[in-house]
Amino acid sequence: RSFWCPPELRVGEFMYKIRKSINMPAAIAVYLMVDDCTTIPSKTFGEYYEEARDPDGWLYLVWAEESTF
Template sequence: YLVPSDLTVGQFVYVVRKRIKLSAEKAIFVFVKNTLPPTAALMSAIYEENKDEDGFLYMTYSGENTFGSP
C-alpha cells in the first residue's frame, strides 16, 4: 500500500483490517525485519529506518484467532 507519511503503524493495521474485511475476533500483526514495530510509530519513520535498497518497505503479517477457533 502507498500510505501517508503521518500514518501510524496502528492506523495502518486498521486500514488493512478494513480492506481485507477481518472480523473483530481475529488479530493481525505486522512485522518489519521480523520485529513488531510500535503501534504509535509513524510509517515514515519505519520506512526511513527499514527501507530496502530498492526503495520499498517490506512488511510481513500474521494473524490468529483471539477468541477460540473457527
C-alpha cells in the same frame, strides 16, 4: 500486495483501516512485522521507512494473523 502510505500515517491507523475494509472479525489478531519484529502502532510509516527500507527503496512489511479463540 502493495500499498502507498503517507509517511505521517501511523501503523495503528493503517491496521484499523485495513481490518475495517475487509470486515475482519475481532477474534483474529493481526500483526505487522518489519525485519522480523512486530511494529509499534504509534510509530509512523515514515519512521519505519527511515529505519528499515530495503536498498531498492521499498519498505517491506509482513502481515500475520492468529485466531485468538
